[in-house]
Amino acid sequence: MINKIVTSVEEAVQDIFDGATVMISGFGEAGSPIELIHALIDQGAKNLTIVSNNTGSGEVGLAALIAHKRVKKMICSFPRTANSTVFPELYKKGEIELELVPQGTLAERIRAGGAGIPAFFTPTSVGTPLAEGKETRVFDELTYVMENAIKADFALVKALKADRYGNLVYNKTARNFGPIMCTAAKTAIVQAEQLVELGDIDPECVVTPGIFVKRVVKITNPAQESKLVAENRRYPW
Amino acid sequence: MVNELKEGWNVNQMAQKVARDIPDGSYVNLGIGIPEKVAAFVPEGREFIYHTENGLLGMGPVPAEGQEDPELINAGKKAVTAIPGACYFHHADSFTMIRGKHIDVCVLGALQVAENGDLANWSTGEPGAIPAVGGAMDLVAGVKTIYVITKHNTKTGEAKIVKNCSYPLTGKAVVNRIYTDLAILDVTEKGLKVIEMAPGLSFDYLQSVTEAHIFQ
Structure with a gap:
């Protein structure tokens, strides 16, 4: 029987190893799998390369993972936001590396990684510092820059609903990077607010087909990052 | 010349002029900050659909206090609403809309715009600053029409409409039209053409406070 549901966040993240590349969903706090990130902090893996749009806020979630010096390198589009001080x-101080990637290029590199496309040409960033040193090519008289796919060992993703096959539905703009990160990681680990029976999600409305998901853990009431930050909470509590 | 500085249009008037120039039925992406004001001035009888690159088409106004949903936000990470007929999608689809030239108009702020349409709006290149780019480079590379809305000069009087951008570029020759507090300028093959000037300004005065060459 196929059953991707695991019973705890500890079990969900237990095999994340030192030096792994980990994609973390979310755009700001929307879609950030905060309980999975906290479990990763507890688990102790270090020297990680993290692919995520931002770098977290306050000292919870992704920002806490960075504060605990577990992250060697960030691949992201917007590393500073309101309340982001850790990164x-x-x-x-030169204690963390940054690969800055335009947001759409980041998304497409992840999509390509999941789709078996090793690289692609994009008009984004041509003529800017972010294209320096990269191969360019002309198609129909316009210049494009080559970008490589990004693949990951693990993805940590937040969803609204999941079933035991790993089919997922997301919540509003918390969807953001989740679906493409599930495709680009060898092991996509999902925290979902609701676990539903097979068939409860209309097949026409499945957003992430279960084939892309390895593990699902139920987190009924996920913490809200901005509330924790407003309360000056730090992880570990 | 500073003594002669006229008042010019205020930010709401600038936003109103941008809205006036967006055709009915357009798919529109508004940048963070002043560009967001454009949504308040949609001319009667026109319908725009707003795209926000974090994954929503059909973005509505700011919710009433207490109605904010942390998972329904715009690209500035501020709470928004979704109109009836809205849809959510993931980031690769969102940037397919942008890069694939499906979005009609994008309105962005600027640090500098050059007379050939080069735009710098993501970094001052200051050593030690944390670089952050977001979706700006994708938007200028993919959206069909790029409008910039900005003060004509900085608070300290430095030029923003320049011969060549000194800040790192967001995109090369990407801007179509510039709306400032003093004038509306079209980027043409011959340079910056003045389309409209704030009341009481003369062309000579406008040129005197503009680093880039302009023409009528």
């Missing part, structure tokens, strides 16, 4: 401080 900027380490970056200024």
Whole structure:
């Protein structure tokens, strides 16, 4: 029987190893799998390369993972946001690497990684510092820059609903990077607010087909990052 | 010349002029900050659909206090609403809309715009600053029409409409039209053409406060 449901976040993240590349869904706090990230902090893996649009806020979630010096390198499009202090401080001290990628290029590199496409040409960033040193090619008289796919060992993703096959539905703009990260990781680990029976999700409305998901753990009431930050909470509590 | 500085249009008037120039039925992406004001001035009888690159087409106004949903936000990470007929999608689809030239108009702020349409709006290139780019480079590379809305000069009087951008570029020759507090300028093959000037300004005065060459 196929059953991707695991009973705890500890079990869900237990095999994430030192030096792994881990994709983490979310755009700001929307879609950030905060309980899975906290379980990863507890688990102890270090020297990680993290692919995520931002770098977290306050000292919870992704920002806490970075604060605990578990992250060697961030691949992201917007590393500073309101209430983000952890990454900027380490970056200024030279204690964390940054690969800055335009947001759409980041999305497409992840999509390509999941789709078996090793690289692609894009008009984004041509003529800017972010294209320096990259191969370019002209198609129909326009210049494009080559970008490589990104693949990951693991993805940590937040969803709204999941079934035991791993079919997923997301919540509003919390969907953001989740679906493509599930495709680009060898092991996609999902926290879902609701576990539903097979067939409860209309096949026409499945957003992430279960084939892309390895593990699902139920987190009924996920923490809200901005609330934790407003309360000056730090992880570990 | 500073003494002669006229008041010009205020930000709402600038936003109103941008809205006036967006055709009915357009799919529109508004940048963070001043560009967001454009949504308040949609001319009567026109319908725009707003795209926000974090994954929503059919973005509605800011919710009433207490109605905010942390999982329904815009690209500025602020709470928004979704109109009837809206749809959500993942990031690769969102940037397919952008890069694939499906979005009609994007309105962006600027640090500098050059007379050939080069735009710098993501970094001042200051050593030690944390670089952050977001979706700006994708938007200027993919959206069909790029409007910039910006003060004509900085608070300290430095030029924003320049001969060549000194800040790192967001995109090369990507801007179509510039709306400032003093004028509306079209980027043409011959340079910046003045389409409209704020009341009481003379062309000579406008040129005197503009680093880039302009023409009528």
